[in-house]
Amino acid sequence: MTVDPEPRPAGWLAVVGLGPGDPNWLLPEARDVISHATDLVGYQTYLDLVPPELRVSPKLHASDNGAELGRARHALALASAGRRVAVVSSGDPGVFAMASAVFEAQSAADAPDDWQLVDVHVVPGVTAALATAARVGAPLGHDWCCISLSDNLKPWSIVERRLIGALDADFALALYNPVSRQRPTRLADAFALIRARRAGTTPIVLGRDVGRPGERVRALSLRDVDLSECDMRTVILVGSSTTRFGASGPAGQRVFTPRWYPSESTER
Amino acid sequence: MTVDPEPRPAGWLAVVGLGPGDPNWLLPEARDVISHATDLVGYQTYLDLVPPELRVSPKLHASDNGAELGRARHALALASAGRRVAVVSSGDPGVFAMASAVFEAQSAADAPDDWQLVDVHVVPGVTAALATAARVGAPLGHDWCCISLSDNLKPWSIVERRLIGALDADFALALYNPVSRQRPTRLADAFALIRARRAGTTPIVLGRDVGRPGERVRALSLRDVDLSECDMRTVILVGSSTTRFGASGPAGQRVFTPRWYPSESTER
Numbered sequence: 005m006t007v008d009p010e011p012r013p014a015g016w017l018a019v020v021g022l023g024p025g026d027p028n029w030l031l032p033e034a035r036d037v038i039s040h041a042t043d044l045v046g047y048q049t050y051l052d053l054v055p056p057e058l059r060v061s062p063k064l065h066a067s068d069n070g071a072e073l074g075r076a077r078h079a080l081a082l083a084s085a086g087r088r089v090a091v092v093s094s095g096d097p098g099v100f101a102m103a104s105a106v107f108e109a110q111s112a113a114d115a116p117d118d119w120q121l122v123d124v125h126v127v128p129g130v131t132a133a134l135a136t137a138a139r140v141g142a143p144l145g146h147d148w149c150c151i152s153l154s155d156n157l158k159p160w161s162i163v164e165r166r167l168i169g170a171l172d173a174d175f176a177l178a179l180y181n182p183v184s185r186q187r188p189t190r191l192a193d194a195f196a197l198i199r200a201r202r203a204g205t206t207p208i209v210l211g212r213d214v215g216r217p218g219e220r221v222r223a224l225s226l227r228d229v230d231l232s233e234c235d236m237r238t239v240i241l242v243g244s245s246t247t248r249f250g251a252s253g254p255a256g257q258r259v260f261t262p263r264w265y266p267s268e269s270t271e272r
Numbered sequence: 273m274t275v276d277p278e279p280r281p282a283g284w285l286a287v288v289g290l291g292p293g294d295p296n297w298l299l300p301e302a303r304d305v306i307s308h309a310t311d312l313v314g315y316q317t318y319l320d321l322v323p324p325e326l327r328v329s330p331k332l333h334a335s336d337n338g339a340e341l342g343r344a345r346h347a348l349a350l351a352s353a354g355r356r357v358a359v360v361s362s363g364d365p366g367v368f369a370m371a372s373a374v375f376e377a378q379s380a381a382d383a384p385d386d387w388q389l390v391d392v393h394v395v396p397g398v399t400a401a402l403a404t405a406a407r408v409g410a411p412l413g414h415d416w417c418c419i420s421l422s423d424n425l426k427p428w429s430i431v432e433r434r435l436i437g438a439l440d441a442d443f444a445l446a447l448y449n450p451v452s453r454q455r456p457t458r459l460a461d462a463f464a465l466i467r468a469r470r471a472g473t474t475p476i477v478l479g480r481d482v483g484r485p486g487e488r489v490r491a492l493s494l495r496d497v498d499l500s501e502c503d504m505r506t507v508i509l510v511g512s513s514t515t516r517f518g519a520s521g522p523a524g525q526r527v528f529t530p531r532w533y534p535s536e537s538t539e540r
Contacts, residue, residue, distance in 0.1 A: 023299075026301075027300065028299065028300045028301040028304070029299055029300075029301060029396070030299075030300065031291075031296065031297055031298075031299065031398070032295065032296045032297075032298065032300075033294075033296040033297060036296070072531070096398075096402050096406075097406075097410075098402060098405045098406055098409075098410045098411075098412050098413055099402070099412060099413070099416075100413070100414075100531075101413075103406075103409065103410035103413060103528070104410040104413030104414070104528050104529060104530055104531045105531060106410075107409050107410055107413075107518045107519075107526060107528035108528070108530050108531065110518060110519050111516075111518040111519050111526075111528075119519075120519045124409070124526070126405075126406040126407075126409065126410065127406065128297070128398045128402045128403055128405070128406040129398070129402075130299070130364075130396045130397070130398070131402065134364050134366060134367070134396045134397075134399065135396055137366045137394075137396070138364075138365075138366055138371075138394040138395065138396040139394075141366075141371065141375050141392070141394065142365075142366045142371035142372040142374075142375055142394065143366075144366050144367060144418075145366055145367070145368070145369075145371055145372030145375075146368075146372070146420075146426075147417065147418060147419045147420060147434050148367075148417070148418050149415065149416070149417040149418075149438070149443060150412075150415060150416050150417075151415045152414075152415060157531050157532040157533065158414075158532060158533030159533065159535050162442070162533050165441050165442070166415050166441045166442070166443060168441070169437045169438065169440055169441025169443070170417070170437065170438070170441060170443075172437055173433050173434045173436070173437025173438060174430070174433070174434070175417060175434060175437070175438075248379075250375045250378060250379040251375075251378050251379050251387075251388045258375060258379075258392070260371070260372050260375035260376070260379075261372060262372055262376050263340070263368075263372045263373060263376065263425050264425035264426060265425065265426030265427065265430050267427050
């Protein structure tokens, strides 16, 4: 990257959460930042989630999924050269998404000095767990955890340790990245841990493409879950010992976790 | 409650997340639902977060904080009588907020039959943990937990069990409701558990009134935390073993958790 020796307008870099995809769930700040950007950087699927009227003027830089660190470096190079760059992610960019990749790239030992001067701003968004929870009621209404089941960047032993810790401490769980072609059996491994620690009546919610065309949300008991329904676009919510099915009204099956917790131990 | 014997237009009940308070973080769906409501129900502090132009036409029903179940019942009674009711919460209504209370009230054994027919819809929002995280970088970029430190509705033993489980499984933590006049020593109890399980260099983030006037965000090491800075309006983020301070750029001190996790055990 060549740096212009003349004074130049300061660039910036915003990591922007698009939410699940529905424009009704896009924050005004996200819309505002994107409309002022000269460059949009993102995985093609996420660039496609940007409302068409905001995709017209900035230059688009699409990249493959998985190439997160390269995308982050490209965005920092553009911003340090004076461009106004929005890196777009679905959901909240701080939850298993691009914000960490950008700070990793900026803080790397071999990062150019001028990347340190880039003002990186994060615009939050509605993360998939909360979008899915809203569709069925309030399954995450008490203490809960977010866990990515991907072992691309962490050993599976860490996933297991966190699943077991969260299950034994009776959290509700939101499981991201549940399955992929590279890891066909990991979801079954995770559910073996879950089935050993939760009653068969525990509510499970499968949310696929929530907030996008083709959305499908299913609430059912642990004993009735068919894991073949899950793919990489599914978020899975697992109830705690107090999570229950509620009234099944006009909106379908409801699931909620009460605000209270019984005084007696609920360990089984 | 008297029910009109004549056919009446169907009411509805929406539990609406206002986000932290900044209108730039209010979802279009929340704005739309509130603008179609005949009645707004909420704790006065949250009613005050509704943009003034949306507060003009609907009838306001303010109540004290803590009176959540009464507020939920009032909202269900209004909706079942044909009103269009928005129950407003700050943040995301499904995270330690009003959504669970509404489903608890609707599913109670003594709930009137016509409450079961009310279509309860949840509009998500930006929860305080993610708003605070966005301000400092990406501290929740890997697996993380949400825990309420309030023991109003759960025994402290459950809070301890969840804190220990989450710390030992090396999650990053977001702690809600950290302190109140009724429980002056609980935060110190929680930090005793944290200090026994995290290095003194672990990044801690204190976010007070994030997204509201007077916002204050502080990022500092565990060994330097002064708990007297925290009150009920503070959200506390606690790093995992991999959370680190990043480049301190124009936006101030940055904190992030990398996407990767080392293969070697990090247990101390």
